[in-house]
Amino acid sequence: MTPAPDTAMVTADGLPLKLKLRQAERRKKLTAFLLVTPLLLFIIVTFVVPIFDMMRRSIDNPEIGEVLPRTTEALQAWDGRDLPPESVYAAFAADMVEGRENRTTGRVATRLNYEISGMRSAVNSTARRAARLEAPFKESLIETHARWGDPYTWQVIQRESGRFTASYYLSALDLRYDESGRITLQPEEQRIYLPLALRTFWLSGLVTVITLILGFPVAYMLATLPLRYSNLLMILVLLPFWTSLLVRTTSWIVILQSQGVFNDIVAFFFGEGARMQLMHNQIGTVIAMSHILLPFMILPLYSVMKTIPPGYMRAARSLGANPFTAFRRVYLPQTIPGIGAGALLVFILSIGYYITPALVGGRTGQLVGNLVAFHIQNSLNWGLAAALGTLLLGSVVILYFVYNRLIGIDNMKLG
Amino acid sequence: MMTPLPPYAGKLERAWHWFYRGFCALVFFFLIAPILVIIPLSFNAEPYFTFTREMLTFDPDGYSLRWYQDFFTSESWLRSVRNSFVIAISATMVATVLGTVAALGLARSYLPFRAALMGLLISPMIVPLIISAAGMYFFYSSIGLAQTFVGVILAHAALGTPFVVITVTATLIGFDYSLVRAAQSLGATPTYAFFKVIMPLITPGVISGALFAFITSFDEVVVVLFLAGVEQRTIPREMWSGIREHISPTILAVATILVAISIALLVTVELLRRRSARLRGLSS
Structure with a gap:
């Protein structure tokens, strides 16, 4: 069975x-x-799709292909040397006439102006006179605007007539095509974004170091004090954490401005001449950001330090280590995960900062985020804004992967 | 080092001890003073952002409620208060419902692609606000949601969900699902078991997640700067233009009110955290 x-x-x-x-x-x-x-x-609809839409915009290049279809086609046969043949000029004149009717030449004018400054007026003035142009179009176009007699103009139109472009990324990295079509760095005095990226990383690093120096002793104190006291002191850390960003930024404006609280105290002790310029520069940005991000350093440090048994230090002392050696050799190595978590978190948050630099940073305290906003709201160069945003996002994602490797997203704690 | 100095401590150790305490005191001062300094200044009788002689000598004439009066009688400020609450409460409701339901799934270790899903759902918290705002501005304007309440609410709900997901998932860590099976074997329907067994346990997490989502929306200004029209201006947006354009101490009165609100929220979250730890049998 x-x-x-x-x-x-x-x-x-x-x-x-x-x-x-x-x-x-x-x-x-x-x-x-x-x-x-x-x-x-x-999340996909409200958040992920918009982010990808932004990335798409950073390479999207519909203007020339759509508004100048004939020119685009005629330019395909051109070898790029000297001036293009009459057929290209004729196609361009026809495109301009049609573009003028459809009111689309403005898009090309703006688009080409990103590549060569002064092209906006060249295209616009040509579009106005497009209907009156007569054959031979080569001569009459060059007469309308000298730009059409420059082979470089046509090289740019040929290069940027594709559906996608790298030019926004090139601009965002201070690169450009030289006369022979190779990619080179902008001349030093025209570089904008590389110095800005450097400044963003430098100021973020500075804020990270400052918050670490200020936060480490405080986290240590919170972790080693009896719970009764540490809970009370913890409120002093959590209250700024919960207070509105705008409120904290306002406070720093109140304190740092030249007629503000800090300068009034300085002036009281050292005379009116001692007032310092603390706002609308990098000092203001660094001070305000260090204050705003300090809780993000203290909290991860605290949660790591809380797990270190106090007996280790006592054991080291009883084995003959002096307090500093015991701290350096026994305690400090165990806090490394906390230091890593706090530093990465503060650094990631700083490089994307926008509000505080915009309000207290002045001209020299601006970060990459501010230029993204500037290109969206003021210069209306959305492609460049999208490229800058994508590069910024890329840096954050890389740092975030490091964070996840070291600490793990599941270990993120709130409050 | 924080325990009282042992009697055998040397001179150097004593000096270091007091230096260390003094340094920490200064850092705590640095943390809290900027927030406290605006409170007395909001009662300034003069339109200045600094202490006047009358204020320093505690002359009653140096103090007044005029900036609060200004705030409570100003049409644009009152509208911003209304907008802030409408947007924050709606966004919080959307974020809390979606986030809680998702957290129930995310807390199961056998969920396929768990790490990837978690990463994706947390991403609104990691991506810098300026980038989220830029992406949302491009996309929402192309589908006609820019400068509408719906657009701002959806954006804020997306930004708030990670907090709900994290706090609710945290309360479910270590949850013994055999409790649910026990309830069902005793005749409870799955819904009944959910409300009677799981719900009481996750409620503190849900509420603190909701509070995080609320404060995220309530404080948020970057997305509002891009997505909101004049009709949708919130308190932080009004403060932003207050600082940039027509700076007046009314901002300080508003800031003081906001600090009071954050203290209330902080206390609530702290109490909830302790209650949750107690419910789960962890020492508080």
Whole structure:
């Protein structure tokens, strides 16, 4: 009466237990996944798609291909040397006439102006006179505007007539095409974004170091004091954390401005001449950002230090280490995960900062984020804004992966 | 080092001890003073951002409530208060419902692609606000949601969900699902078991997640700067233009009110955290 080796255990409805178990497992997984689905869809639509839309914009290049279709086609046969043949000029004149009717030449004017300054007026003035142009178009176009007699203009139109472009990224990295079409660095005095990126990294690093120097002793104090006292002191850390960013920035304006609280105290002790310029420069940005980001340093440090048994230090002392050696050799190495977490968090948050530099930074205290906003709201160069934003996002994502490797996203704690 | 100095401590150790305490005191001062300094200044009788002689000598004439009066009688400020609450409460409701439901799934270790999903759902918290705002501005304007309440609410809800997901998932860590099975074996329907067994446990997490989502929306200004029209201006947006354009101490009165609100929220979250730890049997 031993069961045959091939008869597996079955459930009440006659199905093998193994199969039934697998079904149940699959149903469990499906249920868990279905619970996540609504939020997943919501985040994709409201957040992920917009981010990808921004990335698409950074390489999107519809203007020339759409507004100058004939020119684009005629230029394909051109070898790029000297001036293009009459057929290209004729095609361009026809495109301008049509573009003038459809009111689309402005897009080309703006687009070409990003590549060669002064092209806006060249295109616009040509568009105004497009209907009156006569053959031979080469001569009459060059007469309308000298730019059409420069082979470089046509090289640029040829290069930028594709559906996608790298030119926004080149601008965002202070690169350009030289006369022979090679990619080179902008001359030093025209570089904007590389110095800005350097400044952003430098100021973020500075804020990180300052918050570490200020935050480490405080976190240590909070972790080693009896709970009664540390809970009270913790409020002093958490209150700024919960206070509105705008409120904290306002406070710093009140304190730092030349007729502000700090300078009034300085003037009281050292005379009116001692007032310092602390706002609308990098000093203001660094002070205000260090204050705003300090809790983000203290909290991860504190949660790591809280797990270090105080006995280790006592053991080191009793084995003859002086307090400094005990601290350096025994305590400090154990706080490294906390230092890493806090420093990365503060650095990641700083490089994307916008509000505080915009309000207290003046001209020299601006960061990459401010230029993104500037190109969206003022210069209306959305492609460049998108390229800058994508590069900034790339840096944050890389740092975030480092963070995840070192600390793990699941260990992120709030409050 | 924080325990009282042992009697055998040397001179150097004593000096270091007091230096260390003094340094920490200065850092605490640095943390808290900028927030406290605006409170007395908001009662300034003069339109200055600094202490007047009358204020320093505690002359009653140096103090007044005129900036609060200004705030409570100004049409644009009152509208911004209304907008802030409408937007923050709506965004919080969306974020809390979606975030809580998702957290119930994310807390199961057998969820497929769990790490990737978690990363994606947390991403609104990691991506710098200026980039989120830029992306949302481009996309929402192309589908006609820019300068509408719906657009701002959806954006803020997206920014708030990671906080709900994190806090609710945290309360579910270590949860014993056999409790749910026990309830069901005793005849409870899955819904009943959810409300009677899981819900009481995650409620503190849900509420503190909701509070985080609320404060995120309530404080948020970058997305509002890009997405909101004049009709949707919130308190931080009004403060932003107050600082940039027509600076008046009314901002300080508003700031003081906001500090009071943050203290209330901080206390609530702290109490909830302790209650949650107690419920889960962790020492508080």
